[in-house]
Amino acid sequence: MTLTTWTIDGAEITYTDSGGDGAPLLLIHASGSADWFTPLAAEPALRGYRVIRMVRAGYTGAPAPAGLRIADHARHAAALLRHLDAAPAHVLAHSSGSTIALQLALDDPGLVRTLLLSEPPLIETLAAPEDHETLRAMLGPALGGALAAAARGAVPDAYDLFMTGVCGPxxxxxxTRALGAAAVRRAQERSGYLFSDEIPAINAYTLDVPGVTRLRLPVLFIQGGASPAPFHRLIARLAGLVPGATVVTVDGDHLYPLTAPAALADLVAGFCPPGPARPAAATAGRA
Structure with missing residues (x-):
């Protein structure tokens, strides 16, 4: 599906929009590639939705404004939903994209119909406190090496160190199997933003615990059965903060959006059926 380019406050984002009368489903990708959800967007189980796959600022091939925060990316997502008249939307995000989706729900709850958070990133503000030292030992060398490589201009090496550390060797x-070699090369070539701006923004993100405990929308946390235990403890911690949150496990590790897109699509369809484009209450409110 062809990507459409749109600019907000000097930041270029791109998106695909399947159209149709089904409920909008906004997909917010993780770090390292704009194509985490490309296989998912094509799954037959999602044909009843209006699937909107957003490519965030910094991942389109155009320079992003310096210093974008997680709140800025959330504001871009909110503006896109309004631009497309696609709210309220089911919002699915993976890894670092989950911080953006969560902030979107906190800042603009009227735009979010259901929140689906797939393995939020292993950062201290989200992780279980007992895992903080483990995470420093587990991810610190890979991230430190990646940032050092990027600083000396060895971006391909930085990308390999980062992705190996987060997703495995x-x-x-x-x-390559899920997206093709060209998409992997494109992700690597466009990864400079990841090291210059995105990792600092993710590390600076602070969880709004009181805000999370006040969320009053359906929230689903998704974890890979083969993912490291700190992912499971992180999700257990967050699910314990969100009233009525649900946790489900899918086969695979942190790469499951690429290895098991059909299972992920079935899970989405089961938790938030496509239904009408707007719930009855939202439709009535627009009359």
């Missing part, structure tokens, strides 16, 4: 094989 088989990441390139999985990405």
């Amino acid at each position: 088989a990441y390139r094989e999985v990405m």
